[in-house]
Amino acid sequence: MTRMTAVITAWSAISACGVGRAPFAGGMQRGWASSSVLDGPEPGTRAFLASAFDIEHALGRKGTGSMDRASGLAIGAVGELLAEVDVDTGAGIVLGTTSGSAQTQFDFTRDSLTRRRPYFVNPASMPFALMNSAASQCAIWHRLTGPNTSIAGGRMSGLSVLRYASRLLTTGRAGAVVCGAVEEYSTARAWLERHRGGRRVLGEGAAMLLVEPADAGRRPLAEVLGIETRIAVAGEVAGPLAECVRRVLERAGVGPGDVGAHALSAAEGEFAVTESAAVEAVLGRPPATVLSPAEVIGDVGAAIGPFQVAALLEAPGLGLATALDEDGTVGCGLFRVLS
Template identity: 65%
Template sequence: MTGAVVTAWSAISACGVGRAALRAGQARPTRVDGGPGDEAFLAADFVVDEALGTKGTGSMDRSSALGIGVVGDVLAGLAVDERTGVVLGTTSGSAQTQLEFTRDSLTRRKPYFVNPATMPFALMNSAAAQAAIWHKLTGPNSTIAGGRLSGLGVLRYGTRLLAAGRASGVVCGAVEEYSAARAWLEEHRGRRGSLLGEGAAAVFVEPAGSPRPVLAEVLGIETRVAVDGDPEAALASGVRRVLERAAIEAGDVTTVALSAPGGLLGEAERAVADAAFSGLTAVVDPAEAVGDVGAAIGMFQVVAVLDRPGFALVTALDDDGTVGCGLLRVPDVS
C-alpha cells in the first residue's frame, strides 16, 4: 500500500478541455498536414492564447502550454500550500521545438543566431518547470521521460515524494503534443497502432486522510524490463506481484485499462488481460477516444477508471522493453 490517494483530476484532449468533456468521449480526427498521416486526434478546443492569455506564451510550445493548462485545471478550487509539487511525464519533451531549434542553429548565419526565447522550451523538463512557475508551486518539480510507462512512473514518483515527506501533495500528470516532427519520428520507428493524438491528463495525489473526497487509492505499482524479449511474461509477472502485495485476487479486479501500443506489444498486453482477468466487467482503451497520446496514455488510463468503482488495473508496455502495471481502488460513492 502506498498510503496515497487521488482527490482531483482533469484532462485536455481531442474530446475537449476538462473532466466533463473527457467523460462525454466525443472526438473526431482532425485533418493535419506535414506528417506521414492525414489525420490525428488534436486538442482543438485548447487554444493557447484563449486558455493562458498572450503574456508569456509568444514562444511557448504546445507541450508546455498543455502542461500549464491541465495543472491549472486540476488545482482549480483546491487550497494547496507551498510544498505542493509537480511531476509530469513525457517522451522527450517537444520534438517540434527541439527540431526547429536544432535546424536554426545549422541554417542561420552563425550557429548562435537562434531565437533565445525558444531555448527553455526545447528542454525535456519544460512542461513541468513552466507549470510550476505559472502556478507558483514551489514544491518538488520533476520530469519522468518514460515513454508509455511515464504515467505509471509519474504516479510512483509522486507517491514516493509523499511517503518521504517531501511534499504535501503532488500534481501527477503527463503531456504529449502532436506535431509533424513527432509524427515522422513515430513513422520511422515503425509504429503501428491508433491514430496519433495529443493531450494532457493529471491527478492530484495526497496522503491518505485528506479531508477531500477520495477518488481512488493507489495500492501499488510494479515495473519490469523484458530482458529476454518476452514482454507478455514480464507484464504477467508484474501483474501477479502487484496483486500479491495488495492481497487482492485477480477475480476482485473489475476494470483493466490498456495502453494499447499496437502491434506485438498490443497483442501481449491483451493476452495478459485475457488470461488473468477473463471475468472482467470492463476493459478500457482510452486511445479509442483520444488517439495514441504517447507518454500521456498512462495518465489517461488512470483518469478513465476513476468513474468505475472497484479494483482497477492499469497496464503499460513500451518499445524499449519496459512494462508495468498499477493497481487502484476506486470507492463506490453512489
C-alpha cells in the same frame, strides 16, 4: 515494489475530447472523439488534436510567445485541476514525457543550420526545448514551489510518476503532488514515431491527477494500491507483464476474482493484444470492463498513463492499468476506485 497509502483526490484532462473532465468522460462513454485532418508535411493524414485548447487564448500573450505546445497543454491541465481544489503552494509537480517538445528542438536546430550564422536562433525557445519545460512552467504559472520533477518514461510515464509521487508523500517531501503527463502533436514527433515503426493515429493531450496521503482530508476518488514494473530483458513482454499483474495483486492482498476493470495503454495492434492477454491470464477471464482511452484520443505517447487512470475513475471497484513501451519496460498499477 511499492506499497502505498496514496490516494487520488482530483483530476483534469485536455485532449481531442476537449478541455476538462466532462468532455473526456463523455468521449470515453461515447467511445470516440473527432480527429483532425492534417494537410502539412506529415506522415499521416489525421491526428487527434486538442483543438479546443489554444495556448494564447488560454494563457494570454505574456510568456507564451516562444512556448512549446507540451508546456502549454500541461499548464492548461494543471490550471483546470487547481480551479477546483485548493492546493498548498508547497505541492510538488511530477510530469512524464517521451522527449519533451520534439518540434521545439527540431525548429531550434533547423534555424541554426539554415540561417547565415549558426547562433541566429531564438534564445527564448531554448528553455522550452528542454524536457523539464512543462513541469517547471507549471510551477511558474501556478506558483507551486515543491519538488518539481520530469520523468522521461515514454508510455510507462503514468506509472513512473505515480510511483515517484507516492515516494515523495511517504518521505514527507511533499504534502500533495500534481502528477501527470503530457505529449504534444507535432510534425517532428509524427515523423520520429513513423521512423520508429509506429503506424497508430497520433493524439495529444495532458492529464493530471492530484495525489495525496490517505489522511489528507479530501474525499478520495481512488486509492493507489500498488505499482509494479519490470524490464523485458529477454525481449518477450507478455511474461514479464503477467508477472507484474500477479505481483501487484498479491502484494495488495487482492484476489484475481475481485478485479473488475482494466485500462489499456495501447489502442490496437500487438501491444493491446499483449496487455489483454496478460491480464486475462492472471484473472482467468476477461475483466468485466475494458477501457481503452487511446482508441478515443489517439496515441498520446507518454500522456496515456494518467488518461488510463482517469478512465478507471469512472468504474468503481478494483481496476488495473497496464503499460508497455517500445523500450522494453512493462508495468501495472492497481487502483481501488471509490463510488
